[in-house]
Amino acid sequence: MPDIAQYSSYSSLGKNACLVFIVLLLLIPACKFERNMNQNNQSSTSIETTNNDPISIHQRAIAIDMHADTAQRLLDENVDLQQELSDGHFDAVRAKAGGLDAQFFSIWVEPQLFGATGARAMKRADDQIAAVRALAEKHPETWALATSGDDIRAAVNSGKMAALMGLEGGYAIDERLENVKRYYDMGVRYMSPAWSISTSWAGSSGDDVGRTRGLNEFGKNVVREMNRLGMIVDVSHVSDPAFWDIVNTSTAPVVATHSACRAIADVPRNLTDEMIRALANTGGVVNVIFYPEHLEPGWSQKKKQVDAEIATMVQEASAAEPGAAVHKKMARDRVRSREYARRLPPVNVARIVDHIDHIVKLVGIDHVGIGSDFDGVQITTTGLATVAELPNLTKELLSRGYSAEDVNKILGGNMLRVLDAVKR
Numbered sequence: 001m002p003d004i005a006q007y008s009s010y011s012s013l014g015k016n017a018c019l020v021f022i023v024l025l026l027l028i029p030a031c032k033f034e035r036n037m038n039q040n041n042q043s044s045t046s047i048e049t050t051n052n053d054p055i056s057i058h059q060r061a062i063a064i065d066m067h068a069d070t071a072q073r074l075l076d077e078n079v080d081l082q083q084e085l086s087d088g089h090f091d092a093v094r095a096k097a098g099g100l101d102a103q104f105f106s107i108w109v110e111p112q113l114f115g116a117t118g119a120r121a122m123k124r125a126d127d128q129i130a131a132v133r134a135l136a137e138k139h140p141e142t143w144a145l146a147t148s149g150d151d152i153r154a155a156v157n158s159g160k161m162a163a164l165m166g167l168e169g170g171y172a173i174d175e176r177l178e179n180v181k182r183y184y185d186m187g188v189r190y191m192s193p194a195w196s197i198s199t200s201w202a203g204s205s206g207d208d209v210g211r212t213r214g215l216n217e218f219g220k221n222v223v224r225e226m227n228r229l230g231m232i233v234d235v236s237h238v239s240d241p242a243f244w245d246i247v248n249t250s251t252a253p254v255v256a257t258h259s260a261c262r263a264i265a266d267v268p269r270n271l272t273d274e275m276i277r278a279l280a281n282t283g284g285v286v287n288v289i290f291y292p293e294h295l296e297p298g299w300s301q302k303k304k305q306v307d308a309e310i311a312t313m314v315q316e317a318s319a320a321e322p323g324a325a326v327h328k329k330m331a332r333d334r335v336r337s338r339e340y341a342r343r344l345p346p347v348n349v350a351r352i353v354d355h356i357d358h359i360v361k362l363v364g365i366d367h368v369g370i371g372s373d374f375d376g377v378q379i380t381t382t383g384l385a386t387v388a389e390l391p392n393l394t395k396e397l398l399s400r401g402y403s404a405e406d407v408n409k410i411l412g413g414n415m416l417r418v419l420d421a422v423k424r
């Protein structure tokens with residue numbers, strides 16, 4: 001059976017050759033795989049290098065805007081936020097382009113139109129809340145209704161934007177403590193006790209009575225109830241005495257959702273250095289507003305002059321508008337927008353970062369955030385005219401030496417910390 005033996009020896013040679021071949025086959029892809037790994041490592045290093053560009057840093061950060069007035073547009077103008085709108089400052093298309101991850105929609109009750117208490121004030125708030133909820137229900141591919149830091153993180157992980165709500169001015173609670181929980185249950189996660197007109201229980205920075213009015217006993221109980229529920233107390237718009245009563249009453253971090261520094265722009269709406277220190281001591285965050293009047297020294301006085309110059313024009317536009325009071329207000333604001341742009345000096349996005357710098361120097365990197373006031377103001381800054389230009393803020397921060405980690409904190413990380421802390 002030599003043939004067989006021969007065959008056998010031949011075959012054993014063949015077997016060895018086969019084994020060598022198989023081993024080689026196994027080794028080659030392994031080497032290739034290893035090389036790929038090396039290439040990947042190299043390319044991941046090089047990706048990391050390119051990822052240090054401002055846009056990548058911006059896109060990676062969780063960006064939370066603490067204040068925009070777009071809920072009124074949903075209600076009064078029936079705008080479709082899925083489209084890129086030709087006016088205003090905010091829609092889903094521009095928000096995505098701007099790398100925004102979470103928007104707090106302001107539920108604003110204008111007391112001159114709807115009362116500082118009562119059923120009409122409540123209805124105005126309820127209608128805006130319903131409009132925000134409808135937005136998320138109609139477009140679940142874009143929006144996720146959120147009430148916590150974890151909700152925001154979950155929305156980001158599923159590629160959606162989080163929609164949250166805050167009450168601007170405590171008018172809608174109708175001077176009843178039980179209504180704080182009513183609004184909490186409807187999804188509201190912050191409230192400023194007063195907007196530009198004082199409530200009976202909290203002073204505003206916008207009227208004369210606010211200069212001496214802080215919180216009365218009911219107002220302090222409102223703050224305690226908010227603490228109990230896990231609703232953030234917002235000091236934007238309140239009077240100085242009300243600010244101090246709030247920080248001295250609250251046992252949870254206190255936040256300014258859209259304010260700036262009085263040391264730079266001396267307007268009553270802004271916070272003094274002493275106030276910023278006290279707010280930081282509560283663990284809170286000053287979210288810097290993007291509105292020129294609160295950013296630029298002297299701009300507020302110039303605006304008052306312009307308001308006097310255009311008063312007749314504004315009234316005429318209002319009279320010519322046949323619609324309801326809210327539409328008359330929109331007509332007035334359209335004239336203001338146009339005339340402010342023509343008559344007032346432009347303010348650059350860099351000025352926003354001046355305020356951020358000031359707060360960081362006073363109290364460190366952990367107590368500053370952003371609150372645009374988009375769709376609530378008649379004019380915005382150059383370079384950050386709409387939410388689509390939000391990356392320019394990150395560019396400016398990085399150019400001043402802030403790190404990627406700092407940017408994460410400023411854009412939303414600090415507010416995530418507060419949202420986690422106030423949770424019941």
Ligand SMILES: [Zn+2]
Nearest residue numbers: 168237258376
């Ligand atoms: Zn406001």
